[in-house]
Amino acid sequence: MRPNWIPPVPNSNSQLPITTPPKCPDKWAHTEIRPPLFQALVGRLWENMRNQQPIIQVEKLTIYRQGNTILKSINWKVREREHWVILGANGSGKTSLLSALNGYLMPSDGNIQVLGRTYGETDWRDLRKEIGLVSSELIKMVEPWEDGLGIVASGRKAIINSWKISRAEQVAAKKILRQIEAAHLEKRLWQVLSQGERQRLLIGRALMARPKLLILDEPCAGLDPVAREHFLNFVQRLARQRGGPSLVLVTHHVEEIMPNFSHVLLLKNGSALAQGKINVTLTPELLSRTFGAQVQLKRNRGRNRMTISQGQKGKAEF
Numbered sequence: 590m591r592p593n594w595i596p597p598v599p600n601s602n603s604q605l606p607i608t609t610p611p612k613c614p615d616k617w618a619h620t621e622i623r624p625p626l627f628q629a630l631v632g633r634l635w636e637n638m639r640n641q642q643p644i645i646q647v648e649k650l651t652i653y654r655q656g657n658t659i660l661k662s663i664n665w666k667v668r669e670r671e672h673w674v675i676l677g678a679n680g681s682g683k684t685s686l687l688s689a690l691n692g693y694l695m696p697s698d699g700n701i702q703v704l705g706r707t708y709g710e711t712d713w714r715d716l717r718k719e720i721g722l723v724s725s726e727l728i729k730m731v732e733p734w735e736d737g738l739g740i741v742a743s744g745r746k747a748i749i750n751s752w753k754i755s756r757a758e759q760v761a762a763k764k765i766l767r768q769i770e771a772a773h774l775e776k777r778l779w780q781v782l783s784q785g786e787r788q789r790l791l792i793g794r795a796l797m798a799r800p801k802l803l804i805l806d807e808p809c810a811g812l813d814p815v816a817r818e819h820f821l822n823f824v825q826r827l828a829r830q831r832g833g834p835s836l837v838l839v840t841h842h843v844e845e846i847m848p849n850f851s852h853v854l855l856l857k858n859g860s861a862l863a864q865g866k867i868n869v870t871l872t873p874e875l876l877s878r879t880f881g882a883q884v885q886l887k888r889n890r891g892r893n894r895m896t897i898s899q900g901q902k903g904k905a906e907f
């Protein structure tokens with residue numbers, strides 16, 4: 590059964606995708622009477638076509654700032670039921686790509702489509718309500734006196750810090766707190782929370798928006814090894830959930846790639862070096878080129894471990 594925090598299929602005009610799927614031939618179009626079975630089939634067909642639209646489609650995305658080319662002609666497509674990892678060295682453009690998807694960084698050239706809507710043709714503030722975002726930037730923006738319930742509830746309107754929470758939002762936020770295994774943090778203030786607890790609440794905040802797309806920009810930064818493993822298991826459960834959001838995870842650490850992640854995008858100096866299924870794209874050769882150093886990769890039970898060669902001095906663990 591579809592979990593009830595997953596958004597229903599949009600039915601208002603404002604939520605209809607801009608790229609409309611081709612119309613089905615309808616021989617009953619001339620008459621008001623249609624057999625119920627026929628109607629059901631047309632409805633199913635329509636929903637299938639909508640589901641086949643990419644979650645993200647980026648074409649020739651280029652971004653220049655202050656004489657610097659941050660992203661160079663990126664082509665990238667995320668389809669329904671795919672979970673992506675983005676890997677790249679510091680400054681390779683990972684956060685910039687995510688900022689462009691969220692409408693915080695304007696493209697200099699190229700096209701961006703997210704959840705069927707095209708950048709420049711729709712109000713991106715509305716679309717943001719359907720994209721869950723967890724990033725270190727958000728951590729800086731939360732007021733110290735916000736409590737767990739308020740932080741999660743603020744996600745419904747895609748705002749940070751909620752002044753007034755409706756009864757319905759409270760009920761929904763409490764449900765999500767239980768779902769993210771953080772019911773005990775309901776009344777705890779942001780200022781006293783540990784890094785791991787903060788990350789967990791931000792995930793809850795992102796889920797409150799009932800996103801079809803959940804973007805995690807280095808969500809494990811600052812977590813201790815045990816908290817990180819707990820958090821990754823939680824992400825894994827989210828990835829497995831039927832009808833759950835598509836995940837895009839930015840990380841520097843290949844061991845954070847859980848088995849349910851299906852695809853990887855490798856960025857280098859603002860360009861897409863390689864992309865595709867993890868089992869064929871996450872290779873020592875491509876990782877060595879991505880990070881500009883000779884690396885080895887070991888896989889064990891669906892998890893990865895990377896070591897880098899440091900000249901003649903031996904190896905250092907990542």
Ligand SMILES: Nc1ncnc2c1ncn2[C@@H]1O[C@H](COP(=O)(O)OP(=O)(O)OP(=O)(O)O)[C@@H](O)[C@H]1O
Nearest residue numbers: 654655657659677678679680681682683684685686
């Ligand atoms: N608004 C801007 N103006 C000028 N340069 C920018 C701007 N935003 C980002 N950059 C530059 O673009 C490059 C890519 O930055 P970005 O934050 O996307 O890297 P990243 O891959 O997320 O790195 P990290 O792994 O360190 O988080 C950096 O060199 C950064 O200084």
Ligand SMILES: [Mg+2]
Nearest residue numbers: 683684685806
């Ligand atoms: Mg970054």
